[in-house]
Amino acid sequence: MKMIxxxxxxxxxxxHDVTQIIPGEFKGRLFKKGHIIKEEDIEKLLSIGKEHIYVWEPEEGQLHENDAAIRLANLVLGEGVAKSEEIKEGKVDFFADRDGVLxxxxxxxLKLNTLGEIIVSTLHNNTPIRKGEKIGATRVIPLIIEEEKIIKAEELIKNKIIYVEEIKPKKCLLITTGNEVYSGRIKDAFLPVIKSKLAYYGSEVIRQVILPDSKERIIEEIQKGFAENVDMIICTGGMSVDPDDVTPTAIKECGGExxxxxxxxxxxxMFLLAYYNDIPILGVPSCAMYSKRTVLDLVLPRVLADERLSLNDIAxxxxxxxxxxxxxCTFPHCSFGK
Structure with a gap:
């Protein structure tokens, strides 16, 4: 590269791209890499403080920022992620190519970002994502980088760093417990909440059963769900430690893990998570009825993406x-669960 x-x-x-900044109004590309300078461009370049431009003359063992960024994108991107077609100012943007969990x-x-002169920036792990959302970007710091640095990154990183787990629609059995609901003294408020949260991810409640606080009845209905081959069971109500709240005990004794x-x-x-073979059983506490965001918002998308959660995942x-x-509320783009 030489300066003229x-x-x-x-x-x-x-x-290289030439950036223009007008404070409070505009920041973007004035001229694109590969642009052929015309007479009328000289005044524009001078107005942004450019008295010289750079013409790159490739040397062996060096990479232009654009070429390096493409190699980095190919290195880190896994399934369910697409990269921007256009490279702007040496940066490649990443977008979700499907609905899912980032x-x-x-x-x-961390290994990659500690190499120096290389950056990859992303949203938080386990963020629920819609197709088309921007989820990250990469670039190198210098305009020209030694190819040896990119080769080192390619040798260091053995697995894809960024991918989107696809959320799969599921049919859910909803078991609502509570003597006050079963007797009709109060109206169940769980069904519309659970239906709404499932529908957001393309899933549905195929059946709801309302039961009294009876351990035997709850176990019976859970086992019916197993026989019906439902994809997931959600139990609501009776999740506290009061003596008559028997839902956790029923879930524990239904034969699952x-x-x-x-x-x-x-x-x-007071959230509970269990599995019967591959069927997740969620015990959802009463906060889900009145709080906008709860444990259910963090766990549900991962369960719907067929991730088998462990105690460490919850902890x-x-x-x-x-x-x-x-x-x-800006969830999922906030600090909750991150």
Whole structure:
């Protein structure tokens, strides 16, 4: 790459994007890499402080920022992710190519970003994502980078760092318990909440059954769900530690594997998760009826993406598991669950 005076640049080809910044009004590309300088461009370049431009003359062992960014994108991107067709100012943007849950290998990402002169930036791991949403980007810091640095990155990173787990529609059995609901003294408020949250991800409640606080009846209905081959069972009501709240005990005794009863998430401390073979059973506490965001919003998309959650997965939510109940909710693009 060589530097020439703007006044001598007519007919030359830019080797990099030229950015214009007008404070408070505009920041973007004034000229694109490959642009052929014309006489009328000289004044524009001078107005942004460019008295010289650079013409890159390739040398062996060096990469232009655009070429390096493409190699980095190809290195880190896995299934369910697309990259921008246009490279702007040496940066490649990443977008979700399907609805799902964004997965980031944070350890591998840290390795890559500690190499120096290379950056990859993403949204948080486990963020629910819609197709087309921007989820990350990559670029190199210098305009020209030693190819050896990119080769080192390619040798270091063995697995894809960024991918989107696809959410699969599921049919759910909803079991609502509580003597007060069963007797008709109060109206069930869980069904519209659960239906709405499932529908957002293309899933549905195929059947709801309302039961008294009877351990035997709850076990019976859960086992009926197994026989019906439902994809998921959600139990609501009776999730606290009161003596007559028997739903957790019923779930534990239905023949499945208990993952956890309790979570470090607020709202949602009394959450329960179990599995019967591949069928997840969620015990959802009453906070889901009145709180805008709860443990259910964090766990549900991962369950719908067929991720088998462990106790460690739930315990990890202690860091970031406090919902601030903001007046204007921006979930999932907030600190909750991150």
């Amino acid at each position: 005076s703007v006044y001598d640049s007519v007919g030359s080809i830019l080797s 997965k980031i290998d944070k350890e591998e990402l 208990l993952v956890t009863y309790g979570s470090p998430i607020l709202p949602g401390a 990890a939510y202690g860091h970031g598991g406090l919902c601030l109940d903001c007046k204007v």
